[in-house]
Amino acid sequence: MRIIQLTDSHIGRAGETPLGIDVRAHFRQVIESAVSHDPDLIIHTGDICLKEPTEEAYRWTADVLNECGLQDKIIGVPGNHDEVIQFAIMLDLEGQIKYSDQAELYYQYELDTQAYDLILLDSSSKAISTNQLSWFRNALKEYQKPKLILCVHHPPILCSVRYMDQHHRLENGLELMKIIEEYQDLEIDIFCGHYHVEKTIRYSMNINVHITPSSYVQISHDAPGFVLDHSRPGYRVIDLIDDCMMTYVVYID
Numbered sequence: 001m002r003i004i005q006l007t008d009s010h011i012g013r014a015g016e017t018p019l020g021i022d023v024r025a026h027f028r029q030v031i032e033s034a035v036s037h038d039p040d041l042i043i044h045t046g047d048i049c050l051k052e053p054t055e056e057a058y059r060w061t062a063d064v065l066n067e068c069g070l071q072d073k074i075i076g077v078p079g080n081h082d083e084v085i086q087f088a089i090m091l092d093l094e095g096q097i098k099y100s101d102q103a104e105l106y107y108q109y110e111l112d113t114q115a116y117d118l119i120l121l122d123s124s125s126k127a128i129s130t131n132q133l134s135w136f137r138n139a140l141k142e143y144q145k146p147k148l149i150l151c152v153h154h155p156p157i158l159c160s161v162r163y164m165d166q167h168h169r170l171e172n173g174l175e176l177m178k179i180i181e182e183y184q185d186l187e188i189d190i191f192c193g194h195y196h197v198e199k200t201i202r203y204s205m206n207i208n209v210h211i212t213p214s215s216y217v218q219i220s221h222d223a224p225g226f227v228l229d230h231s232r233p234g235y236r237v238i239d240l241i242d243d244c245m246m247t248y249v250v251y252i253d
């Protein structure tokens with residue numbers, strides 16, 4: 001089965017070109033390229049909106065997905081620039097919203113493979129809530145397959161991307177990793193966005209963290225401030241063949 005991960009679309013107002021980028025054109029290019037890979041499933045790991053969430057950005061994104069026939073193939077989790085309910089409505093995931101202090105979108109998603117299922121966590125508040133952590137703890141206790149794909153907008157560990165690690169890291173990544181680390185026999189691949197870089201970190205014998213580039217722009221790994229690296233839009237292909245995973249990033253020139 002083939003999964004495509006899209007992330008950090010950052011759609012602004014119509015005609016807006018942040019950093020000189022036609023963000024909507026970038027998103028269309030990524031979607032068209034993704035379709036040519038014939039995916040079984042697309043996962044958007046958050047930040048549909050540029051800064052403040054707007055209804056129009058979600059409506060425009062939903063229209064593009066519809067035009068490309070992807071409405072039934074896409075799931076996702078929101079980022080810190082998303083409004084959870086609008087994000088869920090866009091992807092027909094209202095049934096997965098959990099209501100406690102705030103609305104959150106986290107859930108398990110069954111894949112048609114022997115080895116893997118998906119768990120998607122909501123870090124749109126820049127942390128994983130206490131309710132969510134206890135749901136995740138229980139989900140792992142009941143988890144049946146030998147391998148797991150975990151999707152969350154923020155990487156839960158430091159990633160040697162100076163500006164993002166210092167200013168925009170997940171606030172309670174350590175708490176999440178403490179839960180994950182109890183499962184040393186479970187092979188876990190964590191797919192994130194948020195950092196606007198491409199990177200895979202072999203965290204331990206059984207845990208890999210993959211950061212996927214944005215469809216907007218990518219930033220420098222080393223600079224102390226926000227410095228552009230390049231503006232080629234990117235996305236990730238994840239192929240699951242029997243119990244094996246192959247993953248790579250595609251950029252559009």
Ligand SMILES: [Fe+2]
Binds near residue numbers: 079194195
């Ligand atoms: Fe983000």
